Amino acid sequence: VKHPLMHKWTLWFTKPPTGKGDNWNELLKEIITFNSVEEFWGVYNNITPTSELALKSDYHLFKEGVRPEWEDIQNKHGGKWSYQFKDKRSVAIDDVWLHVMLAAIGETLEEENDGEVMGVVVNVRKGFFRVGVWTRTIGKSIPGGGDGDVAGGKGRPTERGQEILKNIGRKFKEVLTIPANEVVEFSGHTDSAHAGSTRAKAKFVV
Numbered sequence: 001v002k003h004p005l006m007h008k009w010t011l012w013f014t015k016p017p018t019g020k021g022d023n024w025n026e027l028l029k030e031i032i033t034f035n036s037v038e039e040f041w042g043v044y045n046n047i048t049p050t051s052e053l054a055l056k057s058d059y060h061l062f063k064e065g066v067r068p069e070w071e072d073i074q075n076k077h078g079g080k081w082s083y084q085f086k087d088k089r090s091v092a093i094d095d096v097w098l099h100v101m102l103a104a105i106g107e108t109l110e111e112e113n114d115g116e117v118m119g120v121v122v123n124v125r126k127g128f129f130r131v132g133v134w135t136r137t138i139g140k141s142i143p144g145g146g147d148g149d150v151a152g153g154k155g156r157p158t159e160r161g162q163e164i165l166k167n168i169g170r171k172f173k174e175v176l177t178i179p180a181n182e183v184v185e186f187s188g189h190t191d192s193a194h195a196g197s198t199r200a201k202a203k204f205v206v
């Protein structure tokens with residue numbers, strides 16, 4: 001008997017650059033899509049743990065049909081919650097990433113199917129591990145409508161939309177089990193793309 005997940009999920013991997021001239025697109029590889037708890041464990045038990053990945057590697061676990069890129073139509077109006085573990089030796093990153101993935105596929109990051117969570121990411125970098133949750137909007141829950149806004153992430157910012165985002169941030173923080181005085185930061189992908197990196201100005205913190 002297989003226990004179905006609410007959504008199908010696809011695991012992606014970003015290979016570290018081999019030298020100069022690699023572009024992002026060539027480094028991003030789709031690994032596998034699954035839609036049951038049993039398949040998830042099958043995948044999990046057969047991939048390299050985050051703690052053993054080379055620097056500049058990433059894992060991305062996204063809803064099927066959403067590429068883990070700012071440019072994807074379902075991400076382009078969105079953003080992400082993220083947190084950096086700067087003391088790499090003191091964090092059990094494999095446990096953290098496992099719990100973040102379980103929260104995503106178990107749909108516990110959102111309260112009622114808000115359709116905000118697109119995927120979760122872990123980045124292995126020289127000075128830190130960064131873990132993130134990508135959202136479809138930046139708190140603008142009213143669909144734009146009529147102007148090709150397929151993802152529905154445009155439109156006016158709403159208090160309700162921003163509350164939904166903050167609840168995701170709070171839940172994410174719980175899953176990370178970081179001290180209450182630490183903050184997770186939200187930033188929009190448009191800012192990230194302009195900054196040339198994900199270290200963009202945070203719009204919210206929780």
Ligand code: M7G
Nearest residue numbers: 024025058068069070071123125196197198199
């Ligand atoms: P990062 O991995 O988010 O953060 O972005 P880092 O600076 O801590 O490593 C690193 C670089 O990867 C960016 O500056 C971009 O060149 C590229 N990159 C990352 N993402 C998530 C994207 C994306 O969604 N689209 C494109 N085109 N490039 C990206």
